[in-house]
């Protein structure tokens with residue numbers, strides 16, 4: 628009886644617009660009384676103009692801080708979107724360059740954590756490789772670098788006559804997945820854009836303790852309209868994490884339009900916040916009590932068969948009946 632009512636109650640959350648207060652459980656009600664951390668997710672239309680992009684992003688971060696957000700997310704290419712790979716390479720900086728210094732000051736002035744997805748980063752190998760890294764930078768409220776994750780899955784995709792992306796032609800792949808970072812909103816796991824298509828990285832981050840997964844993105848229109856929300860909600864459901872996805876929107880330059888649809892999904896897979904068209908912000912409360920309840924009720928993590936996933940076909944090969 629208790630299980631049944633719990634099962635029936637959960638889907639109702641999909642239709643609740645306001646802050647969640649689970650009915651019927653004293654424990655959950657008590658936990659939901661305290662203020663829940665608020666996160667803000669930015670949607671922008673970056674262009675090749677770095678100065679203009681910084682002004683736009685800084686205005687969003689300041690507005691989010693005024694509203695009480697403790698953590699602000701900006702999308703891949705928040706720094707700029709180049710017209711071609713030559714321009715993309717020429718505009719890139721290192722993490723100790725001018726632009727990151729300005730973001731560091733901004734984080735400190737506003738007293739917020741900043742997730743800066745997809746900074747075009749020149750590293751020490753720049754002179755020899757002539758390639759950059761696609762770097763997701765996390766700054767803490769003192770402006771210090773809390774983590775840097777470099778995109779590991781590069782987007783080399785060709786949809787005939789519609790989309791051509793060859794990220795590997797100007798980007799070096801990152802070589803590690805970064806352990807989740809403790810923030811006031813929860814344990815935050817870093818990915819970038821095309822990484823979203825690989826459930827392996829989300830499961831690895833979940834396994835390492837993530838409670839929030841974030842996919843700062845610059846999705847194309849044809850792929851975004853077909854895959855964006857489905858993939859984000861699937862990652863939320865299978866990892867039972869909050870999923871935060873800041874996105875580029877609209878016309879970045881003559882030759883490029885981004886899909887937008889910045890959103891936050893909760894650990895049940897419900898979309899709890901979403902941006903409309905154009906640059907802007909959406910907000911979500913992170914309710915870790917609710918996350919724990921979802922994980923308790925459907926304990927997929929303890930049902931995994933890690934003993935089997937790497938062994939497909941091996942038993943037959945060894946002739947084990």
Ligand SMILES: O=C(O)CNC(=O)[C@H](CS)NC(=O)CCC(=O)C(=O)O
Pocket residue numbers: 703704707708709715745782792793794820821824845846847850851
């Ligand atoms: O290059 C830059 O300046 C910023 N980076 C991007 O725009 C990246 C690499 S080209 N875009 C994607 O990963 C789109 C993925 C996508 O659209 C999908 O997976 O369907």
